[in-house]
Amino acid sequence: MTDTASGGSHKAPGDRGRTTIADGVVEKIAGLAAREVVGVHALGSGLSRTFGAVRDRVPGGGKASVSRGVKAEVGEVQTALDLEIVVDYGVSIRDVARAVRENVVSAVERMTGLEVVEVNIAVSDVKLPDEPDEEPESRLQ
16 A cells, blocks of 8 residues: 555655756856966956946946856756956967866856856957056045
8 A cells, every 4th residue: 555645755855946046156156267267367358347347346336246257048957158358468378268168167067066068268358468457446545
């Protein structure tokens, strides 16, 4: 005789329910992982970094700088990422891009459990040694 009236679940407690991960969470993880790579000067285009620096100084000013230059599309079990980076002059762009992909895939998969299906990288600029950073200085005193 089978007891179907009790309605008890046979799933382990940790498997009951769903976990969803917001795009912004994946974008932050990927942004931090990309910045750890030697040869990556910044993420985002020069213009977006300049506007972002101003926005970051205004309370409630928008997206945090850690995810600037990163776009994620998150599904139930997979994610795809687009990154826009600025590299330091003299580095091998191919090697930096490979290292960014490896670091981003490793961090995102380890922290979220999502499968990273692709990491597209657009190199938007190269930072010359004598070039000043484009982000404006804070005028707040």
